[in-house]
Amino acid sequence: MFPTPVERRSAAVQAGYKALLPIVLILWLLPLLMVALFSVKPDADFTQGNLWGLPSSFAGFENYTRVFTDSAMPRYLLNSIFITVPTVIGAVALSCMTGFALGVYRFRGNIWIFFMFVAGNFVPFQILMVPVRDLTVNMGLYDTRLGLVLFHIAFQTGFCTLFMRNFIRALPRELIEAARVEGVSEIRIFWYVVLPLMRPAIAALSVLIFTFIWNDYFWAVVLTQGVESQPVTAGITAFNSQFRAAYHMMSAGSIIAALPPVMMFFLMQKHFIAGLTLGAVK
Amino acid sequence: MAAPIISEPAPPPARGYWRSNQMRFAPWLFLAPGILFFAIYVIFPIFQSFHISLYRWDGLGEARYIGMQNYERLFDDPAFYTSLWNNLRWLVLYLLAIPGGLFIALFLNQQVRGIRLYKSLFFFPFVISQVVVGLVFAWFYNPSIGLLNPLIGLFGFGPVNILGNPNTVTYGIIAAGLWPQVAYCMILFLTGLNAVDPEQVEAARLDGAKGWKMLWYVILPQLRPATFIAVVVTVIGALRSFDMVSVMTSGGPFGSSRVLAYYMFEVSLSEYGFRMGYGAAIAVVLFLIMMVYIAFFLWRMWREERGV
Numbered sequence: 001m002f003p004t005p006v007e008r009r010s011a012a013v014q015a016g017y018k019a020l021l022p023i024v025l026i027l028w029l030l031p032l033l034m035v036a037l038f039s040v041k042p043d044a045d046f047t048q049g050n051l052w053g054l055p056s057s058f059a060g061f062e063n064y065t066r067v068f069t070d071s072a073m074p075r076y077l078l079n080s081i082f083i084t085v086p087t088v089i090g091a092v093a094l095s096c097m098t099g100f101a102l103g104v105y106r107f108r109g110n111i112w113i114f115f116m117f118v119a120g121n122f123v124p125f126q127i128l129m130v131p132v133r134d135l136t137v138n139m140g141l142y143d144t145r146l147g148l149v150l151f152h153i154a155f156q157t158g159f160c161t162l163f164m165r166n167f168i169r170a171l172p173r174e175l176i177e178a179a180r181v182e183g184v185s186e187i188r189i190f191w192y193v194v195l196p197l198m199r200p201a202i203a204a205l206s207v208l209i210f211t212f213i214w215n216d217y218f219w220a221v222v223l224t225q226g227v228e229s230q231p232v233t234a235g236i237t238a239f240n241s242q243f244r245a246a247y248h249m250m251s252a253g254s255i256i257a258a259l260p261p262v263m264m265f266f267l268m269q270k271h272f273i274a275g276l277t278l279g280a281v282k
Numbered sequence: 283m284a285a286p287i288i289s290e291p292a293p294p295p296a297r298g299y300w301r302s303n304q305m306r307f308a309p310w311l312f313l314a315p316g317i318l319f320f321a322i323y324v325i326f327p328i329f330q331s332f333h334i335s336l337y338r339w340d341g342l343g344e345a346r347y348i349g350m351q352n353y354e355r356l357f358d359d360p361a362f363y364t365s366l367w368n369n370l371r372w373l374v375l376y377l378l379a380i381p382g383g384l385f386i387a388l389f390l391n392q393q394v395r396g397i398r399l400y401k402s403l404f405f406f407p408f409v410i411s412q413v414v415v416g417l418v419f420a421w422f423y424n425p426s427i428g429l430l431n432p433l434i435g436l437f438g439f440g441p442v443n444i445l446g447n448p449n450t451v452t453y454g455i456i457a458a459g460l461w462p463q464v465a466y467c468m469i470l471f472l473t474g475l476n477a478v479d480p481e482q483v484e485a486a487r488l489d490g491a492k493g494w495k496m497l498w499y500v501i502l503p504q505l506r507p508a509t510f511i512a513v514v515v516t517v518i519g520a521l522r523s524f525d526m527v528s529v530m531t532s533g534g535p536f537g538s539s540r541v542l543a544y545y546m547f548e549v550s551l552s553e554y555g556f557r558m559g560y561g562a563a564i565a566v567v568l569f570l571i572m573m574v575y576i577a578f579f580l581w582r583m584w585r586e587e588r589g590v
Binding site for chain 1: 330410476
């Protein structure tokens with residue numbers, strides 16, 4: 001272990017470390033704690049200049065309820081779900097297949113196709129913006145959730161393929177060879193032999209992609225416009241102009257918008273971190 | 283085509299053909315949907331953008347071929363230089379996320395009670411959308427309601443309006459962007475530290491290595507894979523810095539916080555009207571900068587594949 005574990009140090013160092021942890025954490029999360037405090041304050045606290053003290057009355061329940069009843073926020077949240085979930089399913093399905101093809105078979109061009117996916121996954125969004133917007137308009141999908149979903153699936157397939165291919169490469173090849181000797185067809189090998197082994201990778205990718213897509217802002221403003229189809233990241237701007245300068249409401253709205261991926265992370269932490277740190281260890 | 287072996291009863295022809303050739307076709311069958319999607323939405327658009335950058339086009343009417351004029355105009359465009367310069371600042375300062383993440387990872391790499399929860403809480407800013415991070419920091423900096431001014435007031439510093447001052451605005455946005463990025467690097471290094479060979483550490487300790495020397499000569503070499511990934515994701519994150527700029531300042535004040543990613547969007551889709559050709563030219567410049575890193579990444583990957 002590095003640094004030296006504190007349990008091997010003196011009692012004073014141990015106590016100091018344990019005292020320091022919460023202080024550093026509070027400093028680290030300070031901007032967020034400020035917003036969390038705002039979100040439970042009543043309107044009056046802002047006009048009376050009680051910014052940092054305890055709320056004069058607990059208005060959290062009221063503020064958060066108003067986010068759902070007095071604004072289009074529920075609609076935006078729903079849009080986000082209808083954009084995120086199909087994208088996760090689509091991108092994971094496509095990349096299970098591409099990852100299998102690139103991980104299992106040796107054929108000419110394999111590495112170049114793999115590199116195409118990897119390189120494409122890193123390009124700046126702006127180089128795609130004008131043509132993708134144009135294509136979406138021409139297909140009649142501008143300002144629809146489907147238009148956004150199709151693009152997200154395609155783009156995420158790059159990262160997902162990188163992930164899946166490396167995962168499949170690490171699986172024992174003997175299993176596949178044995179199935180081939182038995183005369184099992186390639187499609188059945190994919191479905192019955194490899195896919196069940198890919199469950200951890202599928203779980204990790206699903207959480208990651210969920211977070212990436214939920215948090216997407218750029219494509220949301222490029223490909224959608226109104227309350228009918230915009231996800232919550234783009235909707236929050238409209239929400240904030242509705243509650244201009246009402247910081248308690250804007251704070252509550254932001255927290256609601258940020259919450260789903262945070263919950264996803266805390267629920268699926270192991271998978272999330274396994275996915276994110278793939279390749280950080282040899 | 284493989285001829286069926288005579289002594290065996292011939293299987294149905296279609297199935298037989300598939301049986302004997304499936305190794306050749308199966309990969310392409312599995313690749314087809316993914317490649318199709320990726321080609322339509324990612325690969326072709328890259329070339330299309332190069333093409334569009336040679337035209338004057340408002341996105342609706344007729345596009346007019348103007349050769350390299352869009353690029354020539356870029357050279358005389360002060361907003362382009364501001365954006366480029368800001369991108370450079372982003373690139374350099376964003377790399378602070380790597381030592382920052384390493385520092386927090388070293389701080390948290392202990393086994394006291396509750397440390398797992400601390401690690402999660404330190405990490406979770408990364409999970410929050412950049413839009414919300416941008417809003418949170420904009421309010422934090424806000425001179426009338428933000429906590430920043432009272433805080434620095436404790437140490438005797440005067441009130442500042444970070445996002446309202448052209449000289450400080452970009453640093454303010456970068457600091458906000460560093461928050462989730464440090465968290466990301468931290469988790470990479472925590473995973474890396476977990477895999478550090480304890481025997482090597484103990485052996486180095488017996489040899490009298492400790493502190494900085496131990497970190498530099500024993501630990502960091504073993505963290506190389508984690509560091510590499512941290513560099514890649516940080517550089518790409520720096521060049522993608524669109525959300526924060528858009529949410530916190532919309533490029534202002536007076537366009538002083540624009541970056542290429544944001545300026546391109548502004549030119550093609552917002553107030554100035556739709557100048558798609560000019561926007562595409564900016565995107566091409568951004569793409570070429572990014573290409574340096576992509577090429578480096580692929581080259582390294584290729585070397586590794588060779589090694590296997």
